[in-house]
Amino acid sequence: MRTHTCNEINHSNISETVTLIGWVNSNRDHGGVAFIDLRDREGMTQCVFRPEENAEAAELAKTLRSEDMIQVTGLVEKRPEIDGVSTVNPDMQTGSIEISASKLTIINKSEVLPFQLDKELSNEDLRMKYRYLDIRRERMTKNLRQRHRITQSTRNFLDEEGFCEIETPILSKSTPEGARDFLVPSRMQPGKFYALPQAPQQYKQLLMCGGMEKYFQIARCFRDEDLRADRQPEFTQIDVEASFVTPDDMHTLIEGLLSKVFKKSLDVDIPKKFDRITYNDAMNTYGSDKPDRRFEYHLTDLSEELKDCEFRVFSGAISDGGVVKAINAKGFASATQGQIEKLTQTAIEAGSKGLAYIQAREEDRSTWRSPFVKRMTDIEVEALREKLNIEPGDLILFGAGDWETVCEVLGRIRLCCADLQNVLEENNDLDFLWVTEFPLLGFDEEEGKWNAVHHPFTRPIPEDEDKLKSGEYAGLRAQAYDVILNGYELGGGSIRIHEAELQSAMFTALGVTEEEKKSMFGHILEAFKFGAPPHGGIALGLDRLAMLVCGEESIREVIAFPKNNKGIDIMSASPAEVDTLQLRELRIQSKVKEKPDS
Numbered sequence: 001m002r003t004h005t006c007n008e009i010n011h012s013n014i015s016e017t018v019t020l021i022g023w024v025n026s027n028r029d030h031g032g033v034a035f036i037d038l039r040d041r042e043g044m045t046q047c048v049f050r051p052e053e054n055a056e057a058a059e060l061a062k063t064l065r066s067e068d069m070i071q072v073t074g075l076v077e078k079r080p081e082i083d084g085v086s087t088v089n090p091d092m093q094t095g096s097i098e099i100s101a102s103k104l105t106i107i108n109k110s111e112v113l114p115f116q117l118d119k120e121l122s123n124e125d126l127r128m129k130y131r132y133l134d135i136r137r138e139r140m141t142k143n144l145r146q147r148h149r150i151t152q153s154t155r156n157f158l159d160e161e162g163f164c165e166i167e168t169p170i171l172s173k174s175t176p177e178g179a180r181d182f183l184v185p186s187r188m189q190p191g192k193f194y195a196l197p198q199a200p201q202q203y204k205q206l207l208m209c210g211g212m213e214k215y216f217q218i219a220r221c222f223r224d225e226d227l228r229a230d231r232q233p234e235f236t237q238i239d240v241e242a243s244f245v246t247p248d249d250m251h252t253l254i255e256g257l258l259s260k261v262f263k264k265s266l267d268v269d270i271p272k273k274f275d276r277i278t279y280n281d282a283m284n285t286y287g288s289d290k291p292d293r294r295f296e297y298h299l300t301d302l303s304e305e306l307k308d309c310e311f312r313v314f315s316g317a318i319s320d321g322g323v324v325k326a327i328n329a330k331g332f333a334s335a336t337q338g339q340i341e342k343l344t345q346t347a348i349e350a351g352s353k354g355l356a357y358i359q360a361r362e363e364d365r366s367t368w369r370s371p372f373v374k375r376m377t378d379i380e381v382e383a384l385r386e387k388l389n390i391e392p393g394d395l396i397l398f399g400a401g402d403w404e405t406v407c408e409v410l411g412r413i414r415l416c417c418a419d420l421q422n423v424l425e426e427n428n429d430l431d432f433l434w435v436t437e438f439p440l441l442g443f444d445e446e447e448g449k450w451n452a453v454h455h456p457f458t459r460p461i462p463e464d465e466d467k468l469k470s471g472e473y474a475g476l477r478a479q480a481y482d483v484i485l486n487g488y489e490l491g492g493g494s495i496r497i498h499e500a501e502l503q504s505a506m507f508t509a510l511g512v513t514e515e516e517k518k519s520m521f522g523h524i525l526e527a528f529k530f531g532a533p534p535h536g537g538i539a540l541g542l543d544r545l546a547m548l549v550c551g552e553e554s555i556r557e558v559i560a561f562p563k564n565n566k567g568i569d570i571m572s573a574s575p576a577e578v579d580t581l582q583l584r585e586l587r588i589q590s591k592v593k594e595k596p597d598s
Contacts, residue, residue, distance in 0.1 A: 007094060024039075025118075036061060060106070077098055146546065173194070209533070247495060299411075299414070327417070461477045
């Protein structure tokens with residue numbers, strides 16, 4: 001139906017007759033001559049309809065409006081000069097030529113659009129309702145094609161490394177692995193349910209037991225969780241598993257993969273080897289296990305300097321076994337009361353009771369604005385000056401309490417300060433790193449039980465294996481690793497447990513009974529008894545990776561048909577009710593509304 005796309009015609013095609021097909025991007029009438037900018041996925045070409053060359057086509061062209069689908073045949077010509085002025089459009093790749101149209105066919109008319117495709121739209125629900133129109137916009141088309149490049153380069157790279165792409169089941173079994181499962185009732189097995197996989201974790205480990213050695217999959221995953229900008233109920237992972245590997249092997253593999261992805265998608269060279277820091281170092285320095293290192297504001301421990309401070313919030317926390325830490329937001333002493341309140345609210349949401357701060361507006365401490373600084377001795381103040389490098393104009397923000405909460409609070413405060421000061425506004429750096437040696441288990445005070453920090457198949461470091469077997473759960477470290485880019489977790493993985501005895505001990509630590517081990521995990525425990533190889537892997541979030549490559553702030557901008565923040569597909573009105581017959585076939589009783597009293 002066409003000889004060329006709307007972006008490939010250039011001076012070499014002058015005097016050729018071509019046929020294009022696409023959408024009307026704009027229609028301009030200049031003295032009876034119609035100028036149509038015709039658009040397809042690749043770009044735009046100007047088509048000119050002159051009455052003297054084809055009166056019927058020129059008259060028909062005047063009736064066209066935005067997003068009408070048309071086919072145009074005509075002669076490629078150089079754009080003319082008018083009264084000595086060039087009509088070349090430097091903003092169009094085809095701006096030096098135009099099509100002198102001899103034939104026009106209307107393929108499909110468009111109704112009046114619900115929104116203009118050439119303008120940014122703040123009403124996201126409207127965009128989601130007409131997503132098929134939204135995808136026509138250059139931004140969305142570019143994003144989806146960029147996502148394609150990422151997946152294509154991923155497949156090519158892993159194929160070259162000897163990995164096999166293998167599909168694993170979507171209809172699976174519900175097992176306690178962290179998030180809430182989506183359940184699917186079985187018609188053939190009444191009263192029983194499949195679960196949509198949160199990840200292909202057990203299947204890919206079973207593939208290693210099957211001797212496949214190197215597996216990958218662009219895997220669909222499902223988690224019934226509350227949503228946010230970088231989370232969807234269904235999402236996609238670049239899922240990788242390999243036998244006979246060490247953490248270093250996995251790091252090298254993923255560094256090579258990401259290097260190829262960024263070269264192919266952005267033509268950017270990234271480091272061949274990423275920095276590595278431990279979980280404890282990340283938390284102590286940045287207050288986050290996915291630190292953004294593109295700015296300073298490091299956490300500094302002041303527990304020794306403030307252990308005898310008259311300000312009981314500090315000294316009391318230290319005497320109770322906690323810590324006092326602070327960050328210096330350089331040059332932010334001018335923070336307004338509203339900004340201080342925003343920082344305080346951020347601290348409270350992160351688990352603090354409030355926010356202690358010093359606005360060091362001048363050198364003299366008597367001018368410092370702070371709710372507690374008058375209760376500090378000169379020695380304590382000088383210790384703060386030296387350790388935090390306090391200069392006139394700095395804002396010092398404190399956290400006091402247990403180590404984990406203080407790190408979490410100041411980590412969020414650190415990011416909030418950077419946002420309020422726009423310190424990353426024009427920063428285009430790509431900072432990759434590995435965070436390693438995560439805790440294996442975390443204790444949930446409310447539930448009174450231990451939970452897996454990553455997942456229940458993560459292997460402890462060799463020195464901690466005996467402690468896991470003997471029930472010494474506090475402080476166990478995992479052979480786990482996360483790859484981070486600019487404060488985002490691109491993916492996480494670990495070396496796995498491959499022995500039935502050690503895996504059973506891990507389940508015991510998580511409170512899984514012997515009966516539950518057999519009913520929920522019997523298949524994998526059995527598989528580990530038949531010479532299962534040592535193995536490990538990682539899963540990269542494809543949606544999040546595409547979001548960062550495309551410079552977006554939400555993964556919804558790189559997913560063709562996402563759900564909104566309530567888990568609803570507005571376009572198709574999903575989820576939806578189903579009829580009673582379908583429910584009856586599944587042995588599920590429908591909810592019947594009671595008739596109102598007469």
